Amino acid sequence: MNDDAPPPRGSGNAAEPRTVLVIEDEQKIRAIVRDALCEPADRWFDAGTGGEGLAIAVAEHPDLIVLDLGLPDMDGLDVCRRLRALTSAPIVVLSARHTEESKVALLDAGADDYVTKPFGSIELQARVRAQLRRARMPTGPATDQPLVIGDLTVDIHRRTVTRGEASVHLTPTEWALLVALVTNPGRTLTHDQLFSAVWGKSYGQPQQYLRVYITHLRKKIEAEPYAPRFIITEPGVGYRFEVDR
Numbered sequence: 001m002n003d004d005a006p007p008p009r010g011s012g013n014a015a016e017p018r019t020v021l022v023i024e025d026e027q028k029i030r031a032i033v034r035d036a037l038c039e040p041a042d043r044w045f046d047a048g049t050g051g052e053g054l055a056i057a058v059a060e061h062p063d064l065i066v067l068d069l070g071l072p073d074m075d076g077l078d079v080c081r082r083l084r085a086l087t088s089a090p091i092v093v094l095s096a097r098h099t100e101e102s103k104v105a106l107l108d109a110g111a112d113d114y115v116t117k118p119f120g121s122i123e124l125q126a127r128v129r130a131q132l133r134r135a136r137m138p139t140g141p142a143t144d145q146p147l148v149i150g151d152l153t154v155d156i157h158r159r160t161v162t163r164g165e166a167s168v169h170l171t172p173t174e175w176a177l178l179v180a181l182v183t184n185p186g187r188t189l190t191h192d193q194l195f196s197a198v199w200g201k202s203y204g205q206p207q208q209y210l211r212v213y214i215t216h217l218r219k220k221i222e223a224e225p226y227a228p229r230f231i232i233t234e235p236g237v238g239y240r241f242e243v244d245r
């Protein structure tokens with residue numbers, strides 16, 4: 001662990017001091033992450049093992065966690081699950097694994113996003129910024145502020161959807177699917193996560209079910225259902241509600 005101040009950086013939003021935890025055994029990669037992300041005001045914690053990372057997460061309540069999957073003492077997925085049980089802070093995973101299955105496993109374990117090694121500073125900054133922005137968004141089933149993205153307005157409180165001036169009529173299933181997506185803006189939800197959110201427990205072939213309902217939903221809310229702007233497909237992984245484009 002070290003907390004000496006890094007050189008000032010011009011990037012990002014330096015307004016609010018953040019507590020950042022980086023769990024990675026390779027010192028070289030810790031330095032790259034720090035160089036890419038650290039703002040002068042940040043409180044910065046490094047952990048070289050999963051055990052140390054979990055202890056720091058409990059003690060310091062980080063606002064952001066960057067987690068490497070290849071750790072000497074514990075399975076990275078297990079660390080991710082345990083962190084998710086402790087905190088709602090964004091967890092961005094550094095992973096050398098490329099397969100769709102491993103991405104699904106990561107997201108199911110509670111990771112918010114993943115960056116595949118080797119990664120560039122710009123990519124890491126963009127991913128982390130998106131997660132921090134999402135973490136600050138006043139969304140969630142309890143919100144009474146309508147969510148406005150482009151010409152689409154979703155009012156969860158009143159259970160209404162409008163596109164431009166026209167109101168959109170959704171079936172209860174389509175509504176449940178849309179709520180699951182819009183309350184996790186910018187975050188990829190796996191097929192299992194979405195299926196569980198809409199139908200309860202996951203079983204059977206969630207991917208096929210979802211494809212049908214996503215298609216219906218896109219026809220109702222997207223200007224161009226086959227070139228969607230809002231509901232983005234992550235092939236083999238799941239779907240993401242895009243708010244930034």
Ligand code: CA
Pocket residue numbers: 024025026068069070071
């Ligand atoms: Ca490692």
